[in-house]
Amino acid sequence: MPRIISPSFLSADFLHLGDAARTVNDSRAEWFHLDVMDGVFVPNISFGLPVVSALRKATDKVLDVHLMIVQPERYVADFKAAGADYLTVHVEASTHLHRTLQSIRDAGMRAGVALNPHTPVSAIEEVAALTDMVLIMSVNPGFGGQRFIASSLDKVSRAKDLLLRKNSPALIQVDGGVNADNAAQIFAAGADVLVAGNAVFGAEDPVAAIQQLIEA
Ligand code: DX5
Numbered sequence: 001m002p003r004i005i006s007p008s009f010l011s012a013d014f015l016h017l018g019d020a021a022r023t024v025n026d027s028r029a030e031w032f033h034l035d036v037m038d039g040v041f042v043p044n045i046s047f048g049l050p051v052v053s054a055l056r057k058a059t060d061k062v063l064d065v066h067l068m069i070v071q072p073e074r075y076v077a078d079f080k081a082a083g084a085d086y087l088t089v090h091v092e093a094s095t096h097l098h099r100t101l102q103s104i105r106d107a108g109m110r111a112g113v114a115l116n117p118h119t120p121v122s123a124i125e126e127v128a129a130l131t132d133m134v135l136i137m138s139v140n141p142g143f144g145g146q147r148f149i150a151s152s153l154d155k156v157s158r159a160k161d162l163l164l165r166k167n168s169p170a171l172i173q174v175d176g177g178v179n180a181d182n183a184a185q186i187f188a189a190g191a192d193v194l195v196a197g198n199a200v201f202g203a204e205d206p207v208a209a210i211q212q213l214i215e216a
């Protein structure tokens with residue numbers, strides 16, 4: 001089982017994104033998690049394509065782009081051009097999800113599908129074969145620094161069961177409220193990739209915080 005940490009730049013100092021990128025480059029985190037918000041799908045606006053392009057130039061690590069925007073299908077080609085490796089869209093935001101996931105793969109990226117806390121795992125039943133990663137939201141999306149929703153642990157196990165039943169090699173990512181105290185349990189429930197914003201960039205020593213999450 002891989003144990004991948006994807007630090008969320010939403011919690012980084014936006015005035016010094018280059019420093020944040022260098023910190024993650026020097027750490028054991030293998031991915032960069034970039035949260036794109038449109039103020040419509042979620043009640044917050046974060047950053048968009050120019051920031052993704054800029055960070056692409058700052059790292060060779062995996063760019064893991066989490067779209068919290070309505071009609072994400074409109075921007076698949078743009079995020080490919082910006083350098084995304086994984087492009088994750090929300091089940092709740094894409095009417096023709098099957099086509100959207102296919103188009104992400106056709107564009108040459110890995111396709112992720114995200115589930116809000118209220119959305120059952122069964123929502124991905126018919127798209128498991130088109131999915132490279134399932135993102136279980138363990139907070140309601142929109143903001144960093146929220147508390148982990150405890151029932152997400154069982155949800156991760158149910159997602160794992162579904163993927164096994166479908167013979168899918170898709171990764172499971174957990175996003176929201178992850179920290180050194182709950183990381184071990186989340187990995188044990190079946191997660192492969194943990195996103196951490198506040199637990200990394202809010203720490204005195206982000207590199208050590210990443211190390212702690214991996215070794216949790
Ligand atoms: C929330 C975002 C998360 C967020 C996580 O909508 O999808 O990626 O940055 O932040 P923490 O780890 O602080 O909960």
Ligand code: ZN
Nearest residue numbers: 035066175195
């Ligand atoms: Zn995210």
